[in-house]
Amino acid sequence: MNTNTSLLPLADSEFKWFQARHLLWRAGFGATTDEVDRYAALGLKKAVKELVNYFTIDDGNLPSIDLNPDVMRPPSRQERMMIQKLRKEKKDKELKELRSQRKDRIGEDRDMFSELQMWWLKRMFATPRPLEERLTLLWHSHFASKQQSVRDAYLMYQQNNLFRENASGSFADLARAIIRDPAMIKFLNNNQNNKRKPNENLARELMELFTLGEGHYTEDDIREGARALTGFTFNDNDFSFNKRNHDSQTKTILGETGTHTGDDFVNLLLNNIQCSRFIAFKIYRHFVADITDLESDLTTDQQQVIGQLAATLRNNNYKISSALTVLFESQHFYDPNIVGRKVKSPIHLLATTVRSLSVNVRSDRALRYATKMMGQQPFEPPSVAGWDVGQSWINTSTLVARHNFTTAMIAGTKFGRKKHKFNNTNAYDPMPLVKNFDLSSTPSRTIVDHLANLTLGDIPANRKQPLYSFVSSQENLDRQSLIQLLLLLTTMPEYQLC
Amino acid sequence: MTDQKVNNYTRRQFLNTSLVLASAATTVPSFLMSSSNLLAAPYADAATSSLPGVPEDRILVVIQLSGGNDGLNTLIPFGESAYYNARPQIKINESDILTLDQTQGLGLNPNMSHIHELALSNQCAILPGIGYPNPNRSHFASMDVYHAGDTNPKSQGWIGKAFDASLPKNKPLTTNQALSIISIGAIATTAVQGKRIKPIAYQNPESLRWIAKGSNKSLDKYYEQIQNSNLTTNNPTLDFIYRTSLDAQIASDRLGKAVKRTSKTKFPQTNFANQLKQVAAMIANDLPTRIYYVTLGGFDTHANQIQKQNTLLKNFSDSVNAFLKELKATGDQDRVMTLAFSEFGRRVQQNASAGTDHGAAGLMFLFGNHLASSPTGIHGTYPSLTDLEKGDLKFNRDFRSVYADLLDNWLELDSKAALGQSFKHAEVIHI
Numbered sequence: 001m002n003t004n005t006s007l008l009p010l011a012d013s014e015f016k017w018f019q020a021r022h023l024l025w026r027a028g029f030g031a032t033t034d035e036v037d038r039y040a041a042l043g044l045k046k047a048v049k050e051l052v053n054y055f056t057i058d059d060g061n062l063p064s065i066d067l068n069p070d071v072m073r074p075p076s077r078q079e080r081m082m083i084q085k086l087r088k089e090k091k092d093k094e095l096k097e098l099r100s101q102r103k104d105r106i107g108e109d110r111d112m113f114s115e116l117q118m119w120w121l122k123r124m125f126a127t128p129r130p131l132e133e134r135l136t137l138l139w140h141s142h143f144a145s146k147q148q149s150v151r152d153a154y155l156m157y158q159q160n161n162l163f164r165e166n167a168s169g170s171f172a173d174l175a176r177a178i179i180r181d182p183a184m185i186k187f188l189n190n191n192q193n194n195k196r197k198p199n200e201n202l203a204r205e206l207m208e209l210f211t212l213g214e215g216h217y218t219e220d221d222i223r224e225g226a227r228a229l230t231g232f233t234f235n236d237n238d239f240s241f242n243k244r245n246h247d248s249q250t251k252t253i254l255g256e257t258g259t260h261t262g263d264d265f266v267n268l269l270l271n272n273i274q275c276s277r278f279i280a281f282k283i284y285r286h287f288v289a290d291i292t293d294l295e296s297d298l299t300t301d302q303q304q305v306i307g308q309l310a311a312t313l314r315n316n317n318y319k320i321s322s323a324l325t326v327l328f329e330s331q332h333f334y335d336p337n338i339v340g341r342k343v344k345s346p347i348h349l350l351a352t353t354v355r356s357l358s359v360n361v362r363s364d365r366a367l368r369y370a371t372k373m374m375g376q377q378p379f380e381p382p383s384v385a386g387w388d389v390g391q392s393w394i395n396t397s398t399l400v401a402r403h404n405f406t407t408a409m410i411a412g413t414k415f416g417r418k419k420h421k422f423n424n425t426n427a428y429d430p431m432p433l434v435k436n437f438d439l440s441s442t443p444s445r446t447i448v449d450h451l452a453n454l455t456l457g458d459i460p461a462n463r464k465q466p467l468y469s470f471v472s473s474q475e476n477l478d479r480q481s482l483i484q485l486l487l488l489l490t491t492m493p494e495y496q497l498c
Numbered sequence: 499m500t501d502q503k504v505n506n507y508t509r510r511q512f513l514n515t516s517l518v519l520a521s522a523a524t525t526v527p528s529f530l531m532s533s534s535n536l537l538a539a540p541y542a543d544a545a546t547s548s549l550p551g552v553p554e555d556r557i558l559v560v561i562q563l564s565g566g567n568d569g570l571n572t573l574i575p576f577g578e579s580a581y582y583n584a585r586p587q588i589k590i591n592e593s594d595i596l597t598l599d600q601t602q603g604l605g606l607n608p609n610m611s612h613i614h615e616l617a618l619s620n621q622c623a624i625l626p627g628i629g630y631p632n633p634n635r636s637h638f639a640s641m642d643v644y645h646a647g648d649t650n651p652k653s654q655g656w657i658g659k660a661f662d663a664s665l666p667k668n669k670p671l672t673t674n675q676a677l678s679i680i681s682i683g684a685i686a687t688t689a690v691q692g693k694r695i696k697p698i699a700y701q702n703p704e705s706l707r708w709i710a711k712g713s714n715k716s717l718d719k720y721y722e723q724i725q726n727s728n729l730t731t732n733n734p735t736l737d738f739i740y741r742t743s744l745d746a747q748i749a750s751d752r753l754g755k756a757v758k759r760t761s762k763t764k765f766p767q768t769n770f771a772n773q774l775k776q777v778a779a780m781i782a783n784d785l786p787t788r789i790y791y792v793t794l795g796g797f798d799t800h801a802n803q804i805q806k807q808n809t810l811l812k813n814f815s816d817s818v819n820a821f822l823k824e825l826k827a828t829g830d831q832d833r834v835m836t837l838a839f840s841e842f843g844r845r846v847q848q849n850a851s852a853g854t855d856h857g858a859a860g861l862m863f864l865f866g867n868h869l870a871s872s873p874t875g876i877h878g879t880y881p882s883l884t885d886l887e888k889g890d891l892k893f894n895r896d897f898r899s900v901y902a903d904l905l906d907n908w909l910e911l912d913s914k915a916a917l918g919q920s921f922k923h924a925e926v927i928h929i
Contacts (some may be wrong), residue, residue, distance in 0.1 A: 092850070148638050204650075290735070341735055372685065382653040382688065383642070391738055395696035396676065396706060396746035397686070399739065404709045413709050466723040473716055484717050487710055492724055493739035 003337040005301050007308050009329040015044040018458045022339050025457075025498040026287055027051045027328055028130030030352030033433070033454050048328045052168065052321050054129035062126055065119040065157070069237050071108050072152040106151075113153040117378050118364050120160065121371075124347065125354045125361070135167035135320065136160065137347065138286045140378075141386035143178050143210060145187040147379045154237060155183040156379050171279050171318040172270050175211060179262050182234035188384065191233040193226060194245035200226040203265075205384050211269040213278045213295055217254065224251040228265040270318070273310075280310035283323060288333060290342055290390030305332055340457050343393050344498050346374035349402060352498065353490065356454055359409045359428055366408065373401035394496065406490040411483055430482040439478075444471035451485065456494040463494070556908055559777060559790045559821075559836040560657075561863075562687065563814070565797030566637065567840035568854050569861040569891070571807055572610070573624055573876070577603015580846075580883035587852040588803050598624075599874040609812035612819035613863070617875025621822065622865050623926050625900065627881045629859035629893025633842065637798070637856070641841040645688040647901050647917045656898075656916045657789055658692030660905050663915030665694055670738060674786040676745040680753070681791040682773045690791055697791070700776075703754030706746050756783035762827040763820050770794045771817035778821055782828040788909065797840060801851035814838070818865060835908050835927070836865040839897065845889050858890035862900055868908070870928040877926050899924040 010019070020040035024031040028051060031039070039047045050057075075083065086094050124133045140163055147156050159181050166174045178184050179202065185191055193199040203225035207217045231246030232239070251260050253268055260268070269275055277295075284306050285291055291302055298306065309323055316322035327333055344352065350370065353359060361367050371377045375398050381387055407413055410428055433454070434447060448467045452459065467488055474481040489495065575581050576592045595605035596614040606614050616622035630649055634640045643649055647656030654662070661678055665671065671694065679690045679697040684705070686697035700706070711718055725743045759779040765771040773792040780787060794814060799806050818836065825831040843860030859881050870877065881891040902913035902921040907929060914920050 095850075149636070341733060343735060382691075383651060385652050388653060388693070391735060392693065392696075394739055394742050395698070396742060396749050397697075397699040399742050400706050400708065400746050400750075407708065407710050411710060413713075463727070466720050466727070469723070470716075470720040473720075484714065487717065488720055488724060491708065491721060493736050493743065496739050497733075497735060 001337065003301055004331045004335045005305050006332055007305065007312075007326055007330040010044055010331050010334050012044050014334070015047070016040060018339075018453075019044075019334050020047060021453075021457060022334060022498075023047060023051070023328060024130075025352060026333075026342070027324070028134060029124055029348065029354075030356040030498075032356060032358065033450075036454070044329055048325055051131050052325050052328065054132050054168070057128045059127060059129055063119060063122050065115065067112050067116065067154050067157050068108075069154045071105050071112060071154065073236055109151065109153050113147055113156070113379070114364075114368065116153050116157050116160075117368065117371075120378050121347070121350070121367065122361075124351045130355075131324075132164060132167050134286075136163045138282070139163035139167065139174065141286075141381060142282055143174070143184065144381040144384050144386040145183045146381055146383075150183050150187050152183070152186070155186065158237065159183040160379075168321040168324065169319065171313070171320060175266050175270060176263065178210065179206070179229065179232055179266060180239040182237060182239060185232065185234050185239070190229055193230050193232070194242070195227070195230045195247035196245075198223070198226040198230060198247075202226070202232075203229055206266070207269065209385055211266075211275045211278060212272060213274065213281075215296075216272075216274045216278075221253055224253045224260075225265050227251050228253065228260040229262040232262045273314070276310040276313045276318070277306065279318070280306045280313055280323065283320070283327070284309060285389055287324070287327065288342075289338060293388065340459070340494065340497050342498055343390050343496055345387065345389070345393060346371060346376035346398070346402070347378065348498070349374070349496070350405070353406050353409060357410070357430070357486065358432065361409065362412070366405075370401065370405040370408075374398050374405065399496070402496065403491045406495075407487055410486050410490065427479075428483065429479070430486055431479060434482065439476070444468075444474070444477055447471065447477055447482075448485065451489060455486075455489045456492060457498070459494055463492075555786075555788070555833060556910075557781060557788055557790065557830075557834045558657075558904060558909055559774075559792065559834060560689065561814075561818070561836060561838040562689075562791070562793045563797050563810075563838055563840040564637075564641070564793055564795040565799070565840070566640075566842045566844055566856055567797040567810075567860060568799060568803065568807060568857075569626065569840075569843040569859070570846065570854075571803070572607050572811060573598075573626055573861055573880070574605055574607065575603060575880050575883060576605055578883050584846045584883070585848045588848050588854070590804075598876055602876075602880065604874070604876060604880060607808065607811050609808045610815040613815040616819065616822070616865065618873075620869055620871055620875070621867065622863060622875050623869045623872065623877050624875055625862040625864070625877050625895065625924065625926065627859050627878055627891070627894035628839070628862045628897050628900070629842070629891075630896055630898070631893075633858040633887075633890070633893070635842065635856040635858070637841060642688065644839060644841055644897060647898055651688075653688065653691065654693060655687065655689035655691050656901055656905075657690045658688075658695055658697075660909070660911040660913070660916035661695040661789075662692040663912050670734075670741060671695070673741075673745055673748055676742070677749060677752075677786050679789040679791070680777075680780065680785075680787050682776060683793060687791065687793075690789060697789075698749050698753075700749075700753055703750055703757070706750035706753070752783070752785060753780065756780045756785060759783060761824050763824040765820040765824075766813065766816045768813050768817065770813055771820060774817050774821040775824070778824040778828070778830075781825065781830050781834060799844070799853050800849065800855060801853040803848075803853040822865060832867050834866060835868065835904065836863075837900070837904065838863040838865075843891055846883055846886060846891060847889055858887060859893035860891075862897065864900075864926055868928055870926050877924070895924065896921060900926065903927050 017036060017040045021036045024036060024039060127133050145159060147153065150156055162177055162181055188202040188205055189199050190202040200222050204222045207222065208214050227247040228251055231242040233242050234240055248259055250257055253260055253265055254272065256268055281295060291298060309327065312323045312326050354361060375393065376387060412427060433451060437447060445468055448464060448471055452464055470488060471477065471485060571590060574590055574595050576595050582589050590607065594608040596608060596611060597605040598617055613622055617624060630643060634643060642651040645655045646652060678695060681687065681690055681697040681699050684699060684701050686699040690697040708721060730737055757776045757779050759782060761775055761778060765775045777790040777792060796810055825834050839862050840860050842857055844854035844857040849855050878895055881894055898917050898921045902917060903923040903926055905911045905913035905916055907927040
């Protein structure tokens with residue numbers, strides 16, 4: 001069956017309940033039946049608009065976080081001199097005291113980091129602007145930095161806010177800002193990049209992973225780009241430009257010769273047509289399909305759609321919201337070969353479970369453990385290349401972890417080796433999911449269909465056979481049997497997809 | 499219809515190699531047992547050896563010594579006065595050292611008596627001066643380099659990439675391939691992550707099992723019906739998830755069963771020894787696994803190093819010795835090679851807290867019956883203690899030359915595909 005590759009809008013009459021569900025799962029973190037009903041009633045244009053133009057939605061009720069910006073503050077000049085003096089005078093006692101203070105601060109940073117991880121996850125679970133967090137997650141994986149190397153929770157928080165503030169705006173703004181972001185500078189060692197001894201790390205990733213993709217620049221471009229970025233460093237929590245370390249001589253980058261600074265370098269990359277293709281490719285991979293990470297392996301259909309998306313980006317000054325509006329309204333996005341075929345990332349799995357079923361996370365420790373076991377801890381991507389997508393999320397260990405954590409949330413079963421204790425042991429109440437049905441008179445198959453539509457989407461009846469058999473084996477559907485039905489639904493292979 | 503074929507192939511492969519298990523395991527769906535493919539299966543997986551005494555189902559066990567093992571107090575250059583001068587508080591007295599090479603003045607830490615015997619009988623190769631250019635002194639960054647086999651590391655590891663390159667394109671993984679790599683512990687390291695090949699992280703049989711299992715019989719029945727559904731779809735990702743679920747059940751059963759095996763050797767009572775004991779049991783049970791990955795942590799000895807490192811080295815030496823003994827007892831000694839590595843060595847000069855800080859060049863160990871011969875067990879030259887780089891030993895052998903040797907000559911995988919370039923073999927494997 002051929003895929004419809006048109007980016008023209010879907011006919012409004014074809015935007016029904018399952019299309020609204022698809023939109024809410026892909027552009028957001030899932031929804032309750034009531035919310036799907038409401039989006040279906042809005043119609044395509046209004047539904048997309050509400051999701052994409054989220055700035056008008058009040059998000060004042062979200063959990064807040066207050067992190068101390070000074071925990072990992074580097075020693076001032078005065079303090080450094082004092083330490084040197086202590087060393088010279090061999091004041092071991094004082095030095096020991098300083099070391100122990102530092103240890104305490106590292107411990108405090110670790111606690112702050114745990115708090116930060118929980119804060120972001122809970123934001124995804126609760127936000128009335130789901131696309132904002134979906135995009136923040138996309139940029140986090142695109143411009144990947146990790147706490148394990150940065151070791152400063154406040155800098156990671158600051159970077160996260162940068163992604164959120166620019167999430168649906170112009171990619172150009174994000175690219176220009178990222179070379180001034182302290183967490184990124186620290187992560188890719190640009191603070192060690194000076195004219196006498198250039199460090200190419202940031203220049204390389206800027207081209208390979210952030211703007212152009214492999215094969216669209218030379219090693220010379222990296223060397224020259226690194227020179228342009230010399231002196232781009234940070235001081236405590238802020239960007240700082242160190243003029244003495246900056247190489248102000250001429251450089252030739254991608255064929256353009258001049259006394260390029262780091263900002264000029266980024267502008268050269270943004271002006272390159274390949275950059276729009278690369279960003280379109282990344283957006284497509286995040287929202288539409290689990291395609292190969294090699295642009296050269298794309299099918300003609302995929303190339304065509306991504307090419308159109310790239311043109312939209314170019315015509316709109318890289319404005320992400322413009323491209324997303326076209327994409328989410330398009331016939332292509334709702335094609336049967338697209339719907340239900342994308343593997344949920346672990347965080348997406350968690351958030352869609354919480355939001356669609358209104359289950360309780362119950363325990364921060366268990367949640368943190370689950371993200372680790374499933375392979376996606378926020379602020380800890382595996383490398384600067386970010387997280388892979390698609391089937392790479394699924395292996396024997398992570399699949400079982402996925403089953404087990406959704407089961408733990410729904411049934412309250414303890415999870416993991418240490419059997420993480422739940423703070424909240426209240427039983428989950430599934431009854432609101434079926435509030436519109438009279439359970440004593442409704443055929444049990446109808447209840448199965450209703451819950452399968454929400455949790456799995458539009459799947460063929462023969463795949464629901466074990467579920468039908470299960471409900472018909474139950475005397476009547478009550479709280480306990482509904483929980484068991486949900487355990488079966490959420491361990492269906494289809495539940496890993498959206 | 500192609501999907502149908504693919505699935506039958508997978509199951510046939512599985513049946514052919516797991517016959518004993520399939521008849522014993524309750525979770526294996528009945529359609530697999532009654533499958534007509536069972537008798538018609540033309541595949542024979544049994545290894546036929548072309549070299550006598552060298553089986554082709556070779557196994558590599560990787561031991562990660564996490565934290566940066568201090569090579570200088572492990573293989574000790576007691577012939578150098580610079581060693582004693584640099585380490586007034588944490589030196590090891592010459593009289594206590596287990597000599598390997600009297601002329602060069604090299605010997606082992608006194609807590610490594612078993613490894614000492616193994617080295618002198620050609621069952622252990624010790625490689626000094628291991629490292630890579632522009633060494634990174636951060637644990638994570640340097641470990642990433644060792645995991646990736648690349649000084650510009652990305653998300654895949656050297657072992658993962660090597661297996662990926664060996665897989666036929668556009669064919670789903672067979673159950674045997676899915677069981678290629680077992681990593682002991684909750685999380686598997688990057689070293690064994692491929693794009694397609696994924697390790698099984700094994701903690702205990704429960705870690706691969708649905709937690710609600712056993713709480714309600716009728717629920718179990720429908721859960722199994724769902725996971726073992728015989729349907730094929732027009733959605734390859736969905737089929738892939740079904741297969742993975744089936745693989746998880748098979749792995750859970752097979753691994754759970756394997757580790758119940760009683761060992762013939764007495765292992766030390768440590769977590770690390772227990773990991774190796776489990777690995778020995780899995781090997782003896784003939785799993786199709788080719789890589790086992792275990793970890794011994796705690797080598798980051800910034801303070802009071804002597805006691806900490808001695809305990810670790812004793813654990814390392816005694817546990818590996820028990821492991822090799824057990825392999826001998828089960829007749830698996832010729833098909834298992836063991837590699838031990840650490841992310842870096844440590845600074846030559848001790849610090850003020852009777853410890854050592856992060857350094858550069860370090861040691862590697864290989865254990866097995868197919869090592870190039872060396873009367874001392876030492877392969878290569880010890881780096882100079884006076885010609886240093888930022889206070890650290892300079893490497894004289896790239897760690898990837900050992901990886902390349904292991905990949906090409908032991909595992910018969912493509913080292914170039916795994917490492918991105920050709921490395922000269924360390925020539926420490928001898929088949």
